Amino acid sequence: MDEIAIKIDNVSKEYRLGAIGGGTLKGDLQSLWARIRKKEDPNSKIGSDTNIEIGERFLALDGISFEVKKGEAVGIIGHNGAGKSTLLKLLCRVTAPTKGAIGYNGRIASMLEVGTGFHPELTGRENVYMNGAILGMTKDEIDKKFDQIVEFAEMEKFIDTPVKRYSSGMYVKLAFSVAAHLDSEIMIMDEVLAVGDMKFQNKCLDKMRDAAKQDGRTVLYVSHNMNTIRKLCDRCIVLDHGQIIFEGSVEKAIDIYMGIGNSDDFPVFYDYKNKERNLHFGKQIFVENFRFLNKKTAEFRVGEQIEYEMTLRSKIEMDGIQCVMRIKDHNNTEKIAAYLSKTFHLNIGEEERIQFKLNTDELMCGLYCFSFEIIFFDRNGNYYSYDNPAARIPIRLIDCDNNDIIWSTRYWGNIRLPDAEVEKIG
Secondary structure: OOOEEEEEEEEEEEEEOOOOOOOOHHHHHHHHHHHHOOOOOOOOOOOOOOOOOOOOEEEEEEEEEEEEEOOOEEEEEOOOOOOHHHHHHHHOOOOOOOEEEEEEOOOEEEEOOOOOOOOOOOEHHHHHHHHHHHOOOOHHHHHHHHHHHHHHHOOHHHOOOEHHHOOHHHHHHHHHHHHHOOOOOEEEEEOOOOOOOHHHHHHHHHHHHHHHHOOOOEEEEEOOOHHHHHHHOOEEEEEEOOEEEEEEOHHHHHHHHOOOOOOOOOOOEEEOOOOOOOOOOOOOEEEEEEEEOOOOOOEEEOOOOEEEEEEEEEOOOEEEEEEEEEEEEOOOOOEEEEEEEOOEEEOOOOEEEEEEEEOOOOOOOEEEEEEEEEEEEOOOOOEEEEEEEEEEEEEEEEOOOOOOOOOOOOOOOOEEOOOEEEEEOO
């Protein structure tokens, strides 16, 4: 146990839905008597349907077990409702587990709600002392670290100003700085690095990294920001519906969190012959079908060429036709990148099969949605759209290991990727 900072052994947390305490002994007795008689609770129910069956239970955590070594930085990720916040509340002793045991080897500093306990009428200086005391620091400890706390928060000019006059950014910066300077062997954090501007966020991340790497403190970090998970954590735990579904490398955990680790079978063939859609310019060019080549599912490794084929039919002879392939996030909302094919020729009335090859070197692992459009640019640069049948083609990229990839280019924001190769085969 000497090398173990935190040990979670078969821990479960169960809640009873709907019912709340009456607030008084009389109210609680009324509720108890109503349940015994299977009658309507005379006290109100908050956050739930009043018709919920009496005694219905909800398992927020279901028999989880793991260990965290001293000096280790472990990330905990999962979608909303996975059980992350419940786990942190158990670790911070806000609530007790229904079953199982939690062991600690060291003092704990919890950073779940930075700024809790700040009083708006007090100055920043007064709040530092009050909040530090709430978090377990003695006055002597605060005296010794006061200058460091204020300097880290960049609040020297405003430390004697009432915090009610602070901006929200100033408020959380000072609150984070107080919590970050606690003397503890174990730090438990919940999205606390999302404070202030980008410069201060990086400063906070460096502070937490130094705490883990140089000071040998144990860090347990919950976040939906995968970049901070990558930078801070040595390994990662993925929670889903109250259970641990993965424990291991950070990149593999992120893959699973992003949906790459599931076994869904992404289709490779799409038939558009009888699909209703808005066609432009007199319905002259049609995409009849689309398919990925040499794949049983639309799953590719990062850096692997994606090969796909379209079957087109045209009512006109057309030269200089191109296909643009757009990439969005897995929700089909945020635009990420676009590929533009080289030009090709279409004959009148013939079925044309066009094959494309595009590179994925500049993309990260994850789920994406592809859409494509048949376009033409005239001599004056005017843009004409002929057919755009595919609103959403799901695809996933896997095996993204930064140790295996040599990044030759870097892009920021929406990007246009290198032109796709095109070959007319029929």
